[in-house]
Amino acid sequence: MDGIFNVNKAANMTSHDVVARVRRLVQQKRVGHAGTLDPAATGVLPICLGQATRVAEYLSEGGKAxxxxxxxxxxxxxxxxxxxxxxxxxVALVEEDIRAALPAFLGPQLQVPPLYSAIKRNGQPLYKLARAGGDVAPPPGRTVTIYALEIVSYQLPDLVLDIECSKGTYIRSLAFDLGQVLGPGAHLASLIRTRSGPFTLSQSIHLEELAQALLDGSWEDYLYAPDEALLDFDAAIVGERNEWRLLHGLDLVFPETARHNAGDLLRTYALDGRFLGILRWEDEQRRWQPHKVLTG
Known part of the structure; x- marks a missing residue:
């Protein structure tokens, strides 16, 4: 089985728990997720199977909501x-106080992740070091981008926000930082991931529904093709000669004269519509090189 299931993760499950459950359901070892969700969080967790595990990194790199x-x-x-x-x-905050504070959190910024996180130090996750006690230095800040912050509701003391952000953004840190700026402190009470790359919550499937679909044979209705993760990339159709070169790891030359930047990625399809893989533009050679080849 090659493709992507858009799973709606339940609370109190780790992302690896979901992978293990799907692995058992499909009786297939090559299964992975595209972007960790904290155990308490719910929502979109793309699960990649077979050849689709080769494109999981691009889903992980994509924007989140x-x-x-x-x-x-x-x-x-x-x-x-x-x-x-x-x-x-x-808490004596009114909504106008919050609206005035939010713009400072938009755009690229240096965000310090929570000490209780899966970030590793000397091979150990920080949350394990923190739980063991002692003086554990916080992780270094890293650059993230928050594209949008929209207030859904505010009923003291709870603020509901819709957030669009880059990979690596910790919503827990956003909650903490907002509490610091506004004064009374804050924590993240609940979190739903509503989008990961092109996959949305409205199109997701619960594990129980997936298990039933695998039993009754309707699972294909929920399995997305591997290239669904790559729709933001440009695409090209190659002829038989270039298909052969791609499948054998050789560089490709197209007659197009379009300018490309080093590292640009290109979805590639055969004449019959089969998805072949991803090419990467190498500036020095002025050629497209096979980057990820899907032969299934």
Missing amino acids: YRATIRFGCETDTYDADGRILREAP
């Missing part, structure tokens, strides 16, 4: 509802 509930007046060590309470404060 979330619906977050941020609770003011309570700060925790994990920045979410599962952590130890560090500080509580009265």
Whole structure:
């Protein structure tokens, strides 16, 4: 089985739990996810099978969208509802206060991830080091981009936000930072991923529904082709000679005179419509080189 299931992850499951469940359901070893979701979070978790695991990295790199509930007046060590309470404060914020603070969080910025995260230090996840006690330095900040922040509702002390952001953005850190800026502290009360790349929550399927579809034979209705993860890339159709060269790892030359940048990626299809893989533009050779070849 080669393709992508757009799974709606339930709460209290790790992303690896979902992979293990799908692996058992399809009785296939080559299964992986495209972008970790915290156990408490729910929503879109693309699961790649077979040849589609070769394009999972491009889904992981794609933009994400979330619906977050941020609770003011309570700060925790994990920045979410599962952590130890560090500080509580009265909340007197009005919606205008929040609207005035949000623009500072838009665009590229340096964000410090939570100490309780899967980021590794000396081979160990930081959350394990933090739970072991002792003085653990916070992880270094990294550049992320928040494209959009829209208030859905605000009923004190809970703010519901729709967020569009880049890969690597920690919504827990956004909640913590917003609480710091506005004063009373805050933590992430709940999180739903509503989009990952081209895959949306409205098109997702729960694991129980997927299990039933695999039993009754309707699973193909939910399996997306591997190239669904790559629709943002330009595409080209190659003839038989270039198809042979691609499948044998040789560079390709097209008659087009369009300008390309080093590292540009190109979806490639055979004359009969089969998805062959991804080419990468190499500036020095002025050629397209096979980057990911899907032979299934």
